[in-house]
Structures are given as structure tokens and as C-alpha cells.
Amino acid sequence: MTSRMTRKTAEDTLHKTVCRVEGVSKEGGECVLLTLDAPEIAKLAVPGQFVMVKCTDGACPLLRRPISIASAREDKIFLLVQPVGTGTRWLCERKAGDSIDVIGPLGNGFTLPGAGENILVSGGLGAPPLLFLARILADMGKQAVSLLGAGSSSRLVLKNEMAAVCKDVFISTEDGSEGTKGLVTDLVSKLAPKSTANIFACGPLPMLARVAEIAEKASSCQVSLEAKMACGYGACMGCAVPAANGGYLHVCTQGPVFPSKLVMWRNPL
Amino acid sequence: MSRDTSRLKTDIAGMNLSTPLIAASGTFGYGDEHKGLCDLDCLGAIAAKGISLLPRIGNLPPRIHETPSGLLNAIGLENVGVEAFLEDKLPFLAKARPACIVNILGESFDEYAQLSSRLDGIPGIDMLEVNVSCPNVEEGGLSFGVDPDLVAKVTKTVKSATALPVMLKLTPMAGAKLAETALAAQEAGADAISLINTIGAMEIDIERKRPVLGNVSGGLSGPAIRPVALKMVFDVASMVDIPVVGIGGITSARDVIAFLLAGASAVQVGTGLLIDPDLPCTMLDGIEDYMDRHGIARLSDITGALELP
Numbered sequence: 001m002t003s004r005m006t007r008k009t010a011e012d013t014l015h016k017t018v019c020r021v022e023g024v025s026k027e028g029g030e031c032v033l034l035t036l037d038a039p040e041i042a043k044l045a046v047p048g049q050f051v052m053v054k055c056t057d058g059a060c061p062l063l064r065r066p067i068s069i070a071s072a073r074e075d076k077i078f079l080l081v082q083p084v085g086t087g088t089r090w091l092c093e094r095k096a097g098d099s100i101d102v103i104g105p106l107g108n109g110f111t112l113p114g115a116g117e118n119i120l121v122s123g124g125l126g127a128p129p130l131l132f133l134a135r136i137l138a139d140m141g142k143q144a145v146s147l148l149g150a151g152s153s154s155r156l157v158l159k160n161e162m163a164a165v166c167k168d169v170f171i172s173t174e175d176g177s178e179g180t181k182g183l184v185t186d187l188v189s190k191l192a193p194k195s196t197a198n199i200f201a202c203g204p205l206p207m208l209a210r211v212a213e214i215a216e217k218a219s220s221c222q223v224s225l226e227a228k229m230a231c232g233y234g235a236c237m238g239c240a241v242p243a244a245n246g247g248y249l250h251v252c253t254q255g256p257v258f259p260s261k262l263v264m265w266r267n268p269l
Numbered sequence: 270m271s272r273d274t275s276r277l278k279t280d281i282a283g284m285n286l287s288t289p290l291i292a293a294s295g296t297f298g299y300g301d302e303h304k305g306l307c308d309l310d311c312l313g314a315i316a317a318k319g320i321s322l323l324p325r326i327g328n329l330p331p332r333i334h335e336t337p338s339g340l341l342n343a344i345g346l347e348n349v350g351v352e353a354f355l356e357d358k359l360p361f362l363a364k365a366r367p368a369c370i371v372n373i374l375g376e377s378f379d380e381y382a383q384l385s386s387r388l389d390g391i392p393g394i395d396m397l398e399v400n401v402s403c404p405n406v407e408e409g410g411l412s413f414g415v416d417p418d419l420v421a422k423v424t425k426t427v428k429s430a431t432a433l434p435v436m437l438k439l440t441p442m443a444g445a446k447l448a449e450t451a452l453a454a455q456e457a458g459a460d461a462i463s464l465i466n467t468i469g470a471m472e473i474d475i476e477r478k479r480p481v482l483g484n485v486s487g488g489l490s491g492p493a494i495r496p497v498a499l500k501m502v503f504d505v506a507s508m509v510d511i512p513v514v515g516i517g518g519i520t521s522a523r524d525v526i527a528f529l530l531a532g533a534s535a536v537q538v539g540t541g542l543l544i545d546p547d548l549p550c551t552m553l554d555g556i557e558d559y560m561d562r563h564g565i566a567r568l569s570d571i572t573g574a575l576e577l578p
Contacts, residue, residue, distance in 0.1 A: 013304050013305040015306075016306050059492065059520070061335060062335055062339065062340060062491055062492070063340065103306065103546075228332075228335075230342075230543040231543040231544075233303065233304070233546075235297055235298040235302045235303070235542075235543060236295075238333035238344060239330075239333075240330045241330060242329075248330070253302075
């Protein structure tokens with residue numbers, strides 16, 4: 001039977017807090033792992049949830065950016081940020097002692113598995129919520145296998161952190177510079193998930209679509225989706241993605257974690 | 270709230286507001302999404318997410334895109350429909366301290382009529398705000414709001430179906446006819462006017478050679494449109510006698526005061542709320558500070574107090 005941990009829903013209280021940057025460390029792909037002192041959010045956060053982060057001291061960029069919680073421990077939350085635009089570049093330039101305005105924890109986390117093998121599949125920047133999940137699984141005495149995919153060795157993130165809490169870590173790179181050459185979805189196929197496997201995936205949409213396809217035989221497959229959003233808590237309705245049974249799902253309040261069967265994978269956006 | 274808001278009170282067409290700040294429709298959901306992020310007592314009213322007769326699923330994503338100081342959106346008026354609104358959403362809004370403005374939208378006069386009469390006499394609703402930016406399916410899909418005659422007809426349709434005060438939300442897409450649409454609404458019996466709705470806009474991803482929005486184009490909001498909105502509010506407020514509610518990129522107390530000086534009796538805060546749900550409380554501090562510094566006893570003394578050269 002599937003045990004549900006304290007799965008956070010939109011019913012829970014949200015916090016807006018200006019928190020202190022406690023630490024900054026470099027990761028692959030020019031990413032930065034920020035440690036923030038955010039006790040209210042850290043206390044409530046579960047794997048799969050995210051925060052909305054203001055990426056400026058002034059008024060530009062205008063909107064907050066949604067960022068996955070890469071872990072929460074005691075009073076701290078960890079965020080992995082890749083400098084892709086003005087906002088994320090600003091975040092990556094923060095130093096210990098700086099302040100960041102954060103709203104969270106937002107969205108619904110992964111439903112924790114009962115029995116069976118746990119396979120965590122991350123592509124590109126998909127690793128953060130899965131690291132949080134791997135740590136919680138380890139705390140619960142459950143084993144997990146982590147599949148990490150990236151374009152090249154230099155762009156792999158959170159590899160050592162994953163290795164510290166997973167039974168095995170398998171790596172794939174598109175250029176073959178580390179691990180198996182190819183896509184992380186090839187690793188999933190090779191592993192040939194059994195009907196008892198629980199699959200958790202986060203990464204680019206085409207990757208998730210392929211994982212969902214391979215995982216049809218698995219006992220469960222949960223995917224964490226990304227979408228542009230203005231608020232993060234269900235007010236703007238901006239973060240819609242097509243649902244399998246017609247209509248739309250809202251990534252912020254109904255996700256970002258969804259059972260893969262709920263998502264319309266044909267014609268991914 | 271410990272704040273003494275008595276001097277922040279205002280009145281729009283008989284609707285009492287404890288503060289001049291209204292959450293703009295479409296940016297504050299149905300009021301209960303914020304879960305502790307916003308002290309609702311700082312808001313004078315909440316304009317609920319626009320409601321249609323039947324539920325609408327909204328537009329193909331992507332639905333939003335950030336532009337310099339702006340938010341481009343094409344949500345597609347996604348909403349739960351009037352029956353689910355009354356059943357599931359109104360109870361929270363009716364109980365909350367801010368006044369409740371129900372924003373309505375339709376694609377035909379008949380839809381506006383049915384909606385208005387369905388909402389008439391329901392306890393907890395203080396005002397209807399009429400979105401006239403929707404395409405009029407009976408007349409070639411042109412927005413009702415760009416034609417003064419259609420605005421007058423929608424206003425009359427709604428007014429004759431409800432005893433609630435009616436506020437017409439004007440669209441800047443009326444362009445040179447904006448003031449005419451305001452006068453048409455007033456003459457047709459509107460109790461108040463709110464403006465501006467978003468400005469038609471688009472953006473293109475040049476690498477993919479595709480529009481960034483699934484709907485191709487959308488509406489622009491945020492600080493990028495504020496000076497445009499301010500002039501439109503100024504122009505309209507100087508022509509009509511009914512109260513005007515200013516909308517458009519308002520993100521600070523300074524902005525609120527500017528719209529009041531231009532002639533607005535209250536303002537709506539939209540995009541700014543999406544970013545900072547606690548913005549209304551910060552704004553009230555700034556408004557009170559301004560009133561202190563300028564020796565202003567009542568908020569209504571700011572409305573239209575602009576000194577022209």
C-alpha cells in the first residue's frame with residue numbers, strides 16, 4: 001500500500017520571507033547551490049515543492065522565478081540555480097550574507113512510495129527535487145537508484161549529493177564525456193522497470209514524455225513539471241499544461257508533481 | 270489590523286471601501302488562494318476572477334510571458350462558471366471584510382443579461398464589474414468595448430437585469446474612442462467606470478519564429494503600461510461625473526496617489542499583487558505617510574487634486 005507522507009496541499013499556510021543567504025557553492029553547468037535561512041519554509045517543505053524567488057533588489061525583472069527546493073534541513077532550504085536569464089543570473093551572483101525575498105513552500109510534493117524499487121530519473125536541471133526526495137527516502141530506510149543525465153560531464157549537477165543517499169547512481173551524457181553515452185531515458189529503458197517499480201522524474205518535457213511511455217508498466221510514475229508562472233499559488237492561471245483527459249492542469253496548485261497518466265504527452269509544448 | 274483606516278475610507282457608487290485598494294480581477298483569484306500571504310483587511314474590495322455563464326477552460330499555453338517591466342498574458346478568461354462560483358467561491362468572498370465585486374464577461378448581450386440577473390439579489394455581492402473586452406460573437410468577434418454603442422447596450426442590458434451597482438471596465442483598445450465609450454457607459458446608467466484593462470500586445474521568439482503566447486497575442490499589464498493608463502484615467506475622469514477607478518501597473522503608494530490625483534476615487538492593483546501579495550499593506554503605509562506630509566484629512570481630498578500648469 002502506498003503510504004502518503006504529509007503531502008502538502010494548497011490548504012496549507014504560505015510564507016513570504018526575506019531570508020539570509022547562508023552559503024553559496026558552485027555546481028556543474030555554471031549552476032549555484034544557495035543555502036537560505038528560511039525556518040518557516042524549511043519546516044513545511046516536502047520533496048517536489050518549490051518557492052517563488054524575487055530576483056532583484058529593485059523592480060526588474062518583474063516576476064518572481066519558480067525554483068524547486070533541492071532539500072530542506074533544520075532551518076535551511078537549498079536551491080539550485082542555473083544562470084539562464086537576467087533573474088537567475090542575479091540569483092547566482094548572491095553572496096553569503098545577502099538577502100533574498102522568497103514565497104513558499106508552494107505546490108504539491110511527490111507521493112511517497114510503499115514497497116518496490118524506487119527509480120529517480122533526472123535530466124539536466126531536474127535533479128534538485130529528486131535529491132530532496134532521495135534524502136527523505138534514505139531517512140525512511142528506503143533505497144533508491146538515481147539516473148542522472150546531462151549534455152556533458154561538466155554540466156552534471158548534485159552527483160555527489162545523490163551518491164551519498166542512493167544505492168546506485170547511473171550517469172548518462174549526450175557527448176559520452178561521463179557514464180553511458182546517450183540520453184537518460186536510454187538508461188531507464190535498460191533498467192526495464194518492473195511492475196513493482198516506482199518512478200520519479202524531473203527534467204525537460206520530451207524526456208518526461210519518454211519516461212512516461214517507458215514507465216507504463218511500472219506501478220507508479222510521478223513527474224515534476226515546469227511552466228512559466230506569475231504568482232505560484234493559483235491566482236493567475238498562467239501555468240496551464242494540457243491534461244490527458246482534456247482541459248488543463250495548473251502546475252502551481254495541482255502540481256508541480258503529477259502522476260504521469262494525468263498529463264497529455266502527445267504534442268508536448 | 271491595528272491600523273486606523275477611518276481616513277482611508279472611500280465610496281464608489283454607494284459601495285463603502287475601507288481602503289482605496291481593490292484587488293484587480295484576474296490577479297487575485299477568488300480571494301482564498303493566498304493562504305496567509307496577504308492581510309485582506311488592507312484591501313477595500315476584491316474584484317473576483319472574471320465569471321462567465323458557463324465554465325471556460327482558457328487558452329492554449331504558454332499563457333504568460335515577461336517583457337520589460339510588463340506581463341504579457343493570454344489566460345483566456347479561464348473560470349469556473351457562475352454556478353460553481355456561487356456554490357464554491359462566493360462564500361469566502363462574502364465573509365471576508367473587503368467588499369466583493371463580481372467581474373462578469375460574456376460573448377453576447379443575452380449572456381450578460383443572464384449573468385446579471387443570476388447574480389442579482391445574492392447576499393455578499395456588492396457590485397458588478399463588467400468586462401467588455403471579450404469578442405462579441407454576434408457581431409463578427411469585435412470586442413464590445415471598442416464601440417461606444419455596444420458599450421451603451423451592454424451597460425443597459427446589465428443595469429436592467431440587476432439592482433446592484435454596475436461598474437464598466439473599459440478597454441484601452443477603444444483608442445481614440447475611449448472617452449466616448451466612457452460617456453456612453455455613463456449615459457446608459459453605469460454607476461462607475463474602471464480603466465484600463467490590458468493593452469493588446471505580442472512578443473515573438475525569433476529563433477523559433479513563433480509567437481511566445483499560445484494565443485499568438487495577449488494583453489500587457491504591469492509598470493510598462495502605467496503612464497499610458499494614467500493619461501487615460503486623467504482624460505476619462507475629467508469628462509465623466511461618475512466615480513472612476515484607476516487601473517494599470519500600480520505597484521507603489523506613489524502610483525496610487527498619482528492615479529487619485531488624476532481623478533480616480535480608488536485604484537485596482539493587479540500585476541503587483543501577483544508578485545507581492547502583501548503589497549496593499551505596504552501601500553497603505555505610504556498613502557498615510559503622504560497624507561501626513563501633505564496635511565490631508567480624507568482620501569477623497571486627493572481625488573482630482575492635480576494642479577495643472
